[in-house]
Amino acid sequence: MDDYISAEGLRKVYTMGMVEVRAINGVSFSIRKGDFVGITGSSGSGKSTLLHMLGLLDPPSEGTIAIDGTDVIPLSEAEKGVFRLSRFGFIFQDYALVPELTAEENVSLVAMARGDNADSYARRARELLSRVGLGDRTTHLPSELSGGEQQRVAIARALINKPEILFADEPCANLDSTNSRAVLDLFREINRTMNLTVIMVSHESWHIEYCDRVVRLHDGKIEEDFRPEKRDLTITP
Amino acid sequence: MFNDLKVSAFLAARSIQRGGRGRNAMYIVIIALVLTNMIFLPSVIMGAMDVYYEQTIDYISSDVIIKPPEDVRYIDDVETLLATVNRVPGVVRASARYPMAGSIDFEDKTVAMEIDAFNPRDETEVTKFHKHITEGDFLGSGDRDQILVGSLVAGNKDDIGEFYASLGGATVGDVVTVRYANSVVREYRIKGIINTKSYQADYMVFVTKDEMDAVTGTGGAQATEVLIKTVTNEDAPLVKKRILQFGVGEDVRTWEEALPDVVSESIESFAIINMISVFGGLVIAVVLIFIMTTIKTFNNRKQIGILKAIGLKKGIIINSYVMQVIFICLIGTVLGSLLLGMMVLYFTTFPIEFPDGNVTPIVTWSMIIENTALLFISSAVAGFIPAWRVVNEGILEAIRGG
Ligand SMILES: Nc1ncnc2c1ncn2[C@@H]1O[C@H](COP(=O)(O)OP(=O)(O)OP(=O)(O)O)[C@@H](O)[C@H]1O
Numbered sequence: 001m002d003d004y005i006s007a008e009g010l011r012k013v014y015t016m017g018m019v020e021v022r023a024i025n026g027v028s029f030s031i032r033k034g035d036f037v038g039i040t041g042s043s044g045s046g047k048s049t050l051l052h053m054l055g056l057l058d059p060p061s062e063g064t065i066a067i068d069g070t071d072v073i074p075l076s077e078a079e080k081g082v083f084r085l086s087r088f089g090f091i092f093q094d095y096a097l098v099p100e101l102t103a104e105e106n107v108s109l110v111a112m113a114r115g116d117n118a119d120s121y122a123r124r125a126r127e128l129l130s131r132v133g134l135g136d137r138t139t140h141l142p143s144e145l146s147g148g149e150q151q152r153v154a155i156a157r158a159l160i161n162k163p164e165i166l167f168a169d170e171p172c173a174n175l176d177s178t179n180s181r182a183v184l185d186l187f188r189e190i191n192r193t194m195n196l197t198v199i200m201v202s203h204e205s206w207h208i209e210y211c212d213r214v215v216r217l218h219d220g221k222i223e224e225d226f227r228p229e230k231r232d233l234t235i236t237p
Numbered sequence: 238m239f240n241d242l243k244v245s246a247f248l249a250a251r252s253i254q255r256g257g258r259g260r261n262a263m264y265i266v267i268i269a270l271v272l273t274n275m276i277f278l279p280s281v282i283m284g285a286m287d288v289y290y291e292q293t294i295d296y297i298s299s300d301v302i303i304k305p306p307e308d309v310r311y312i313d314d315v316e317t318l319l320a321t322v323n324r325v326p327g328v329v330r331a332s333a334r335y336p337m338a339g340s341i342d343f344e345d346k347t348v349a350m351e352i353d354a355f356n357p358r359d360e361t362e363v364t365k366f367h368k369h370i371t372e373g374d375f376l377g378s379g380d381r382d383q384i385l386v387g388s389l390v391a392g393n394k395d396d397i398g399e400f401y402a403s404l405g406g407a408t409v410g411d412v413v414t415v416r417y418a419n420s421v422v423r424e425y426r427i428k429g430i431i432n433t434k435s436y437q438a439d440y441m442v443f444v445t446k447d448e449m450d451a452v453t454g455t456g457g458a459q460a461t462e463v464l465i466k467t468v469t470n471e472d473a474p475l476v477k478k479r480i481l482q483f484g485v486g487e488d489v490r491t492w493e494e495a496l497p498d499v500v501s502e503s504i505e506s507f508a509i510i511n512m513i514s515v516f517g518g519l520v521i522a523v524v525l526i527f528i529m530t531t532i533k534t535f536n537n538r539k540q541i542g543i544l545k546a547i548g549l550k551k552g553i554i555i556n557s558y559v560m561q562v563i564f565i566c567l568i569g570t571v572l573g574s575l576l577l578g579m580m581v582l583y584f585t586t587f588p589i590e591f592p593d594g595n596v597t598p599i600v601t602w603s604m605i606i607e608n609t610a611l612l613f614i615s616s617a618v619a620g621f622i623p624a625w626r627v628v629n630e631g632i633l634e635a636i637r638g639g
């Protein structure tokens with residue numbers, strides 16, 4: 001159970017002309033199913049790089065990653081695509097919603113691509129939108145929503161395929177503190193109620209209070225790995 | 238697979254529906270104009286060719302023409318030949334032509350040319366000269382001292398700008414002197430002026446066959462051609478075949494086979510001009526679609542990267558752009574066809590006046606289908622390439638890259 005996700009000896013080296021940048025320089029750790037893991041560290045410490053490797057968006061230069069018992073390094077691009085579509089949800093700093101689709105259509109797009117039944121994904125999309133507090137905004141286009149609302153649509157989109165792991169890279173970077181709190185509350189709630197593993201990159205120290213575990217990176221290495229103590233476990237519905 | 242196409246179609250439809258309507262409308266109009274441009278010039282050329290063909294049939298060769306075999310000047314025993322040909326099924330009438338070289342004098346002008354002769358009764362059933370006598374009358378059977386003169390031969394008093402030597406404005410009732418190559422000299426009263434709008438036909442003069450018999454003397458006039466009118470809608474090659482089956486040993490040709498080499502050469506030149514105009518249209522379309530898709534996909538780079546990260550297949554995303562292009566082409570070509578239809582309608586009512594006759598553009602279905610297909614294929618490729626390029630960019634480059 002402790003080894004739901006396990007990474008061994010991860011390295012990522014970018015070669016820029018003569019210079020070698022070791023973005024991740026020997027990282028080994030494992031993540032428990034259902035944990036809310038925060039990855040933190042200063043700018044350039046390798047947070048996004050690590051997240052992308054775990055999310056199968058970027059292969060490591062060295063090392064192994066196993067997810068739920070599957071060694072994912074040898075998978076082909078297409079197999080990784082299927083893996084991501086069926087088991088992962090992604091949220092980025094940029095909401096990157098399709099501008100010509102309504103909130104509901106943006107949320108259901110992935111399920112549609114998976115070949116789900118139209119009625120069921122439409123219903124589910126509306127459910128998820130109410131869950132993220134946008135029940136009355138389903139027919140709005142992204143341009144008709146605020147930044148926080150767009151990010152919440154992106155979260156609903158990430159959840160439509162009932163993922164097991166949610167990857168979030170600075171999901172609150174473009175949001176004010178009120179909207180950030182709403183988004184983080186939402187993360188914590190779905191983490192609890194859906195038993196979803198959440199891996200979130202953030203450099204805001206106050207975000208730590210939402211996490212079960214915090215991994216702090218420094219120069220591509222784990223500098224600190226701890227479980228914050230004072231954690232408010234009550235769920236605000 | 239089918240589901241993938243459905244998702245692509247959904248994305249394409251929404252993008253067309255909600256994204257940049259004005260711009261899409263502009264693309265559609267340009268595609269419509271490209272199609273119009275690809276087809277209009279060829280259709281005018283085809284219309285002009287058609288006028289030329291019609292004139293050839295009406296005045297020069299009729300539907301089928303018989304000439305003496307190579308190296309022989311005259312048709313042997315033309316009376317028997319005419320009798321034979323007139324019996325062939327599908328033949329309306331045959332008319333023989335009996336030319337002799339000579340010159341025509343009027344006042345101080347002289348025109349050196351061939352004087353042609355026919356039997357007016359036969360000729361009215363075979364050619365349309367008798368319908369295009371703008372002044373005076375057509376020749377009658379017994380006419381001996383009268384001549385029909387083409388309008389370009391008659392000319393104008395003010396002869397500036399005439400291409401050919403003319404009689405400088407001879408009109409009906411004027412008397413001209415004809416000096417035949419065999420030294421016979423005759424005076425004729427102009428009975429009628431021919432005006433067909435065909436350069437070739439309007440530069441001819443005619444007397445009756447009886448007159449030519451008299452001019453020629455012993456043995457009578459000698460025929461060099463027999464023009465044959467077929468029944469309406471009868472296939473000229475078929476009639477030609479029947480004529481040959483009736484034992485005619487002369488050189489029998491359909492009007493098409495009888496076209497001079499210059500004409501077949503100009504048809505080739507027109508084909509090249511058409512190709513250039515089609516190619517030019519395609520280049521415009523390709524560049525337009527390429528730029529359009531490049532802009533669209535480039536603006537959506539980040540979004541495309543994230544859709545890929547989420548797990549959407551590349552094919553779905555690429556096809557959604559190709560489908561938008563196809564949609565724009567579809568509406569564009571429909572609009573273009575309508576535009577063409579309107580232009581053809583307009584120019585049918587008010588034909589383009591060419592010196593050689595009134596030209597109505599001819600648009601055939603095969604022209605529309607061929608050009609539309611070309612437009613679709615090249616546009617689809619032009620849309621596919623930039624979409625493919627952006628979609629195949631690494632996910633991370635797309636997400637990171639501003
Ligand atoms: N494609 C690349 N080519 C070269 N170097 C790269 C590339 N991507 C990342 N790096 C380098 O790797 C290091 C880690 O980058 P990463 O994006 O993981 O940092 P980060 O912790 O997410 O920083 P931030 O908080 O600013 O987002 C940086 O030094 C960065 O310059």
Ligand SMILES: [Mg+2]
Nearest residue numbers: 047048049169
């Ligand atoms: Mg980062």
